[in-house]
């Protein structure tokens with residue numbers, strides 16, 4: 127351990143999908159057999175080299191491990207699974223290369239289901255869930271880490287390998303199906319720490335001077351153990367790793383939340399640096415004031431995550447510099463960093479040549495964040511005066527943003543301020559049930575979640591329209607035909623409540639962002655969602671309003687074609703916020719209320735056009751739940767409030783539906799109750815209706831549709847299988863409350879499987895109805 131301290135500027139990680147999604151194209155070509163593994167490896171190596179060169183160009187030093195080696199072919203948790211050899215035994219003996227094994231775990235094959243995917247902390251990024259049991263044969267495999275480090279060395283850049291840390295790894299894992307009853311993956315911590323020690327030894331032998339171990343579990347109250355227990359586990363693990371003879375210096379990172387309460391204890395660990403997220407989190411004021419923080423950090427560097435890695439706004443450099451000065455004044459060796467890995471933001475705002483210039487000047491994507499880190503580090507090294515021009519420039523930009531037209535609109539704000547509890551409250555459930563009798567909805571009513579398959583023809587027509595190859599009339603005509611055929615199909619299948627199919631939507635958030643004022647859409651602002659998939663979040667920059675109806679003509683047309691009710695279909699305020707980059711200059715609750723009012727007007731227009739059922743999807747309600755328990759109640763309050771503000775204007779006879787596509791319900795069941803929707807559809811097929819039990823226990827009194835058809839797979843569930851699931855639900859939920867539907871929308875499915883599955887669904891519902 128002869129290495130030097132970390133330089134004064136670093137980031138926790140950088141987007142790896144490529145500035146033009148080159149990795150996506152290469153990986154998908156490899157999967158399709160169009161390129162070989164060496165060709166894929168070559169593209170990946172080029173991307174890594176470009177990233178390192180770019181980071182140095184933007185101001186990170188080439189020497190001293192400031193540049194993180196944070197590449198991933200698919201997912202960083204999956205990388206750790208390979209590095210520690212935790213290949214689940216259900217995949218059999220590994221065949222082929224490490225990369226073959228890696229992708230087999232990620233994507234499955236003819237005989238094997240892939241690893242499950244779930245959301246990474248409170249982000250919209252999904253990781254591959256490790257499966258661990260008492261027999262998991264851990265074995266260190268540092269090959270990829272060492273190769274990438276060497277590759278960087280040859281380029282003349284000293285990098286810092288990045289790996290998910292052992293405590294977070296096990297807390298994000300699930301017990302495999304082969305595990306003994308009561309087994310928890312964290313039971314294997316000591317074994318796994320041994321493997322990490324071996325990895326560190328291999329890295330040290332290869333000349334690695336610093337390694338970064340990510341332990342975001344430290345900031346979460348949503349794991350299987352308490353935060354205090356997590357801290358205890360981290361102390362246990364790093365006492366061993368820190369004490370290991372041959373190892374690189376260790377940086378423990380705690381992104382995505384507040385580690386203030388743990389920071390003094392983390393500083394006292396036998397590691398050389400600790401990162402704290404100072405955007406989501408804060409500094410422990412008392413420990414800072416009484417010197418105990420500085421004492422704990424004697425000999426340890428604090429990487430201060432002052433540049434926000436979750437949003438796309440320029441950092442208030444003056445504020446960030448003040449935070450840094452607080453630390454250095456206390457005598458703490460401080461490194462400037464980002465709050466988290468920049469994987470959650472797009473590459474470079476300079477690529478957005480079509481964005482309006484003024485808006486663009488307020489923005490910072492990954493490259494600009496790196497520049498901000500470098501500026502702040504220069505300030506620490508040379509004094510505030512050295513960076514005063516840059517600080518003043520940001521002051522000017524932020525003031526400009528604050529004063530720009532559209533950022534603050536008095537009428538919109540007045541309307542939000544005037545909205546009260548009355549606007550968020552519908553008549554009683556009983557009155558609504560009575561008024562909705564007229565809808566003529568049968569027991570065990572069948573419906574879908576909204577979207578029908580987005581066929582290649584739909585995508586082609588949209589692309590042609592965007593490129594100007596077909597005119598608006600032609601495109602609209604095409605969509606109307608699509609709607610007509612979806613309505614016909616649903617009638618043939620015999621569904622009770624129909625949908626128009628959402629063919630007009632590229633994406634359930636962007637579609638609305640494009641039609642609402644206050645939003646902008648980027649051209650290249652892609653962010654990895656999972657594996658080779660990326661989304662392009664819209665930018666919510668100003669006060670939100672609805673210049674014109676957004677969905678009415680589609681719903682109205684669909685309803686004109688049938689006697690059965692057609693659901694109007696909207697995306698809810700919380701989900702619109704969760705899947706966009708949202709302004710950071712006011713509380714999310716204020717922004718949500720503005721979006722809610724726009725949706726409220728849309729619902730009014732839908733109802734005026736004869737629509738009697740409106741679904742407002744909130745699949746992100748759970749995702750945005752703060753990791754910090756102390757902040758959860760306030761979140762649930764405003765998120766539920768926004769939904770109710772959107773839907774609260776609907777008269778009693780209008781049936782409000784919502785859709786939440788996940789099955790972990792425990793934590794938010796009261797919130798779901800609070801939404802006060804007449805009908806809620808949820809995911810349930812894969813967990814075999816596990817959620818029905820808590821719902822039954824809770825005494826849930828409104829309509830509920832636990833999904834009986836898992837749309838995440840091309841498999842067609844048979845009549846018997848769906849009948850069985852409906853029976854399980856019907857045993858606990860009265861028939862007039864129970865709805866029969868798939869788990870989620872059908873946009874990713876093909877028509878053949880959709881028609882077969884829905885036909886079976888309708889037959890299954892009929893079978894159970896007949897049993898009653």
Ligand code: MET
Nearest residue numbers: 575576577743745787871
């Ligand atoms: C991710 S939830 C999707 C809901 C939407 N209405 C759909 O059916 O696609």
Ligand SMILES: [Zn+2]
Nearest residue numbers: 745787870871
């Ligand atoms: Zn869904």
